[in-house]
Amino acid sequence: MDFENMWSERLKSLKGNAIREIFKLLQNPEIVSFAGGFPTLGLLPQKEIKEITDDLLTGEGALKILQYGGTEGYTPLLESGLKYASRFGVKGELKNTLVISGGQQGIDLMFKAFINPGDRVLVENPTYLACLHILKTYQGVAVGVDSDDDGLNIDDLEAKIKKHQPKILYIVSDFSNPTGKTLSLEKRKAIASLTAKYGVVVIEDNPYGEIRFSGEKLPAIKSFDTEGNVVYVTSFSKTIAPGLRCGIAVADEKIIRKMTIGKQAVDVHTSNLSQAIIDEYLRRGYLEPHLKEIVPVYKTKKDAMQNAIEKYMPLDKIKFTNPEGGLFIWGEFKDKSADLDKCFVDCVTKTKTAYVAGSSFFADEGINHCLRFNYSNATVEQIETGIKRLAAYFKENF
Numbered sequence: 001m002d003f004e005n006m007w008s009e010r011l012k013s014l015k016g017n018a019i020r021e022i023f024k025l026l027q028n029p030e031i032v033s034f035a036g037g038f039p040t041l042g043l044l045p046q047k048e049i050k051e052i053t054d055d056l057l058t059g060e061g062a063l064k065i066l067q068y069g070g071t072e073g074y075t076p077l078l079e080s081g082l083k084y085a086s087r088f089g090v091k092g093e094l095k096n097t098l099v100i101s102g103g104q105q106g107i108d109l110m111f112k113a114f115i116n117p118g119d120r121v122l123v124e125n126p127t128y129l130a131c132l133h134i135l136k137t138y139q140g141v142a143v144g145v146d147s148d149d150d151g152l153n154i155d156d157l158e159a160k161i162k163k164h165q166p167k168i169l170y171i172v173s174d175f176s177n178p179t180g181k182t183l184s185l186e187k188r189k190a191i192a193s194l195t196a197k198y199g200v201v202v203i204e205d206n207p208y209g210e211i212r213f214s215g216e217k218l219p220a221i222k223s224f225d226t227e228g229n230v231v232y233v234t235s236f237s238k239t240i241a242p243g244l245r246c247g248i249a250v251a252d253e254k255i256i257r258k259m260t261i262g263k264q265a266v267d268v269h270t271s272n273l274s275q276a277i278i279d280e281y282l283r284r285g286y287l288e289p290h291l292k293e294i295v296p297v298y299k300t301k302k303d304a305m306q307n308a309i310e311k312y313m314p315l316d317k318i319k320f321t322n323p324e325g326g327l328f329i330w331g332e333f334k335d336k337s338a339d340l341d342k343c344f345v346d347c348v349t350k351t352k353t354a355y356v357a358g359s360s361f362f363a364d365e366g367i368n369h370c371l372r373f374n375y376s377n378a379t380v381e382q383i384e385t386g387i388k389r390l391a392a393y394f395k396e397n398f
């Protein structure tokens with residue numbers, strides 16, 4: 001059957017997420033991949049999760065975990081999730097909290113609740129590509145806001161709010177994906193007050209905040225929210241395990257209610273077993289020692305990438321970010337005609353090293369001179385080799 005005339009308006013022109021498509025190209029085990037964004041596989045806390053799962057499924061509450069639950073979430077996790085969010089100064093009560101099936105679902109439920117076809121959403125340029133993808137499925141329009149070294153440009157934010165009257169601003173406050181940039185404290189306060197003044201809802205997405213290598217931990221934008229317009233979305237994907245698909249949203253009660261109604265229609269509730277595992281993991285005090293184990297490993301990998309960049313890359317041609325945490329480094333060629341999309345297959349074939357071309361992270365089309373590197377899925381040796389090979393390719397081709 002040919003379905004071409006049957007697809008919904010929402011999805012008919014949408015292509016697959018660029019990164020998922022790249023994965024198909026990377027089946028060759030010889031390839032060093034800086035393309036994904038997964039946590040390091042060997043760092044996932046298998047032993048603790050097995051212990052907790054065994055306890056949960058042999059304990060008194062086992063049958064309850066296997067039964068349906070409430071859409072809002074498993075109450076113990078709502079409590080421990082609020083405590084998790086409070087690590088960034090976010091406050092709330094149970095009525096302000098929703099368990100979500102990963103941070104990505106938080107973005108989806110927000111757009112589902114607020115976005116009609118044609119509605120505008122401001123995003124940092126560049127931004128998390130899944131946010132752009134989700135927005136398209138609701139036929140919303142992303143408008144890019146300029147970005148400085150310390151995050152969103154506040155003058156441009158105000159100008160774009162006035163010009164486009166957006167309903168929502170989406171922002172990754174710590175170690176953004178794709179750039180690794182972190183919003184300064186002043187900008188966090190400015191975003192809270194500007195968006196309150198103009199009546200713009202903020203989705204503050206913070207999956208990477210705990211992966212900090214240097215600098216001081218900063219309070220979330222949500223901690224400066226006086227009008228209830230900031231929705232804080234966080235996740236356990238990068239701090240515990242992404243396969244459990246669990247996150248937390250903290251927001252005004254009315255927004256939580258709408259997100260809950262939206263969630264009811266999608267997955268009824270996040271897996272009870274996942275929720276109970278995450279809750280026990282937090283209550284047993286496993287998070288702190290786990291972070292002490294994983295953050296130094298990510299720092300070592302990030303330092304290895306930064307050192308290799310300094311040693312091999314043609315820095316007169318391409319500028320890189322130097323993040324204080326997270327999983328990504330971002331590169332921008334000075335020559336805007338450098339096309340990292342066009343050369344991708346040739347580059348991967350010749351260098352056996354993969355990056356993600358930056359174009360898919362922009363609200364606007366045709367920005368092809370940037371790229372994203374991830375360092376969590378390669379060894380220190382592979383990082384050195386991969387950057388050396390890419391540097392040689394870039395010197396030869398740009």
Ligand SMILES: Cc1ncc(COP(=O)(O)O)c(C=O)c1O
Pocket residue numbers: 037101102103104105128172176177205207234235236237242246247
């Ligand atoms: C900025 C950002 N937000 C949200 C997510 C979604 O994570 P999850 O749905 O696994 O919690 C990611 C994952 O890569 C991300 O980079």
